[in-house]
Amino acid sequence: MAETMQVYKATGQYVKMIGRTHYYNDVLWLALSGSGIEFSCYGKKVAITIKGDQIAEGDTNHARIGIEVNGVRVVEEQIHQPVKTYTVFESSTEQQVTVRVLKLSEAAMSTAGIQEIVVEAAEGIIPTPGHVHRIEFIGDSITCGYGVDDEHELHPFSTATEDVTKAYAYLTAEALQADYSMVSYSGYGIISGYTDNDQKLTTHLLPDYYEKVAKSEGKLDGTLNPLEVSWDFSRFVPELIVINLGTNDDSFTKDDGARQAEYGEQYAEFLKIVRRNNAGATILCTLGIMGDRLFPWLEQAVHSYTQATGDTVPPG
Numbered sequence: 001m002a003e004t005m006q007v008y009k010a011t012g013q014y015v016k017m018i019g020r021t022h023y024y025n026d027v028l029w030l031a032l033s034g035s036g037i038e039f040s041c042y043g044k045k046v047a048i049t050i051k052g053d054q055i056a057e058g059d060t061n062h063a064r065i066g067i068e069v070n071g072v073r074v075v076e077e078q079i080h081q082p083v084k085t086y087t088v089f090e091s092s093t094e095q096q097v098t099v100r101v102l103k104l105s106e107a108a109m110s111t112a113g114i115q116e117i118v119v120e121a122a123e124g125i126i127p128t129p130g131h132v133h134r135i136e137f138i139g140d141s142i143t144c145g146y147g148v149d150d151e152h153e154l155h156p157f158s159t160a161t162e163d164v165t166k167a168y169a170y171l172t173a174e175a176l177q178a179d180y181s182m183v184s185y186s187g188y189g190i191i192s193g194y195t196d197n198d199q200k201l202t203t204h205l206l207p208d209y210y211e212k213v214a215k216s217e218g219k220l221d222g223t224l225n226p227l228e229v230s231w232d233f234s235r236f237v238p239e240l241i242v243i244n245l246g247t248n249d250d251s252f253t254k255d256d257g258a259r260q261a262e263y264g265e266q267y268a269e270f271l272k273i274v275r276r277n278n279a280g281a282t283i284l285c286t287l288g289i290m291g292d293r294l295f296p297w298l299e300q301a302v303h304s305y306t307q308a309t310g311d312t313v314p315p316g
Contacts, residue, residue, distance in 0.1 A: 002061065004043070004122045010114040015039040016127035018102065019181045020236070022213045022229055025221045027051050027113035030063075031214035032146045033164040034182045036102035037114060038128045043121025044134055046089040046099055051113040051220035052079040061159045063218065068100040076104070078160055079112045094121075098128060105159035106144040108185050111218035111226065133178035136238040136281070137169035138206065138274070140248055141186035142289050145170075168289070169242070181236045183210055186286035190245050191259075191266050192252035200252055206245060207270040211277065233277040243270075245296040246287045253294060264297035268305040275311060 008014045010028035019035035021028050030036055048067065056062055056079045067075035069089050077086075086204035089097050100115060119125055137143050146157065155161070164182070173180035185206060187194040193204020209215040214226040246263065249302050253259035267285075274283060285302050287295050304311050 002050060004120050005045075006119055006121065006124050008117045008119070010037050010117060010127055010220045012127070014117070014125050014127065016130065017235070018100075018179070019184070020213055020231060021225060022220060024113075027115050027221060029111055029113045029220040029226070030065075030103040030154060031107040031111045031216050031218070031220075031226050032103070033100060033162075033184050034170055034180065034184055036097065036100060039100045039117070039125045040096065040125065040128050041119050041121040041125040042096050042123060043094055044091050044117050045087065045088045045118075045120035045283060046097060047085055047118045048099070048101060049083060049115040049118075050079060050086040051243070052082050052084075053111045053113075053222070054222040055218040056080050056112075056181075057138060061105075061217075062101060063110040063112035064105035064159050064162060066102050066104045066163070066165065068102075069097055071098075073116065074232035078105075079110075084196055085114065091303040100203040101158060102165065102267075104145070104164055105162040105217045106164075106184065106186055107214040107226070109159050109216070109217055111216050111220055116289065124130035131177050131179045132236045133176060133240075134236065135173055135176070135178045135180050135243045136236070136278070137173075137182045137184065137244070138241065139169065139182070139184040139209070139244040140185060140188050140206070141184075142247065143167055143169045143182060143184035144186050146186045150258055172242075185209070187245075187248055188245070189249035189252075190270060191263050192249050194248040194251050196251065198252070204248070206312070207266070210270075210273060214295065220250060238281045241274060241281045241283045242286060243274070243283065244286045244289065247290045250291055251295050256292070260294060260297045263294055264301040271301070271305045272309070275309070
């Protein structure tokens with residue numbers, strides 16, 4: 001019935017936030033892989049309006065989003081226009097539905113916003129409850145799901161073939177029934193991004209961007225650089241932080257002992273940044289899904305960090 005049609009903004013009063021999000025100009029913006037919202041309602045219809053950034057009107061690397069209803073993906077699309085409304089659920093009878101909106105592609109290329117949610121539901125929408133456990137994942141393309149939907153492994157990067165929900169971090173959070181947040185950028189590292197010319201790539205260092213909402217070519221609402229916004233770490237307080245960085249550094253360090261040592265030294269410095277912002281979390285340092293040559297230097301970094309700071313694994 002028309003009187004039950006209700007319009008909502010994607011704020012914490014009505015939706016559960018997933019990952020790092022930023023509310024700007026009455027739109028909830030998503031940048032990082034896996035960021036999004038979830039809510040539930042009992043009704044007949046749900047429509048969601050998505051807003052694009054300035055990248056949406058360009059030719060490539062549009063933001064890719066996925067929308068699930070009761071665990072089934074009903075929308076999987078790149079955002080290539082300023083505004084589009086998706087009717088994600090419609091029924092002649094009232095039903096209980098849970099809706100999840102996720103950014104499938106990574107932050108570096110583009111962003112997308114949730115402009116409004118319209119429902120035909122007498123009681124409106126409510127956030128889904130949070131899980132008991134909370135994990136933050138810090139990583140690179142392995143975390144982002146780079147190329148998981150591409151049939152040919154040698155194809156160049158494209159947001160069209162990224163899907164964070166098919167990568168290990170998202171799948172781990174789902175298996176553990178944990179809320180998550182991800183800070184991941186394909187090609188990024190501790191001392192160098194991926195390089196094929198033996199030159200250090202210092203524009204692609206994840207520690208430089210960890211304390212920001214995101215680094216992206218896509219501006220929020222076409223005007224705000226998310227790199228100008230500091231992340232409020234009180235918004236998501238993880239029990240566990242999983243760091244998986246070093247695969248791209250290895251393209252620069254190779255078997256050069258001095259470079260490998262630099263990786264270890266800067267890794268220890270990054271741990272200080274992570275700890276400063278996450279006082280109570282257990283930090284798990286991992287490496288090896290795509291090569292483990294730097295693992296001894298990672299172990300050395302953890303040892304030197306714990307020796308210097310006294311920060312060790314919490315009891316229990």
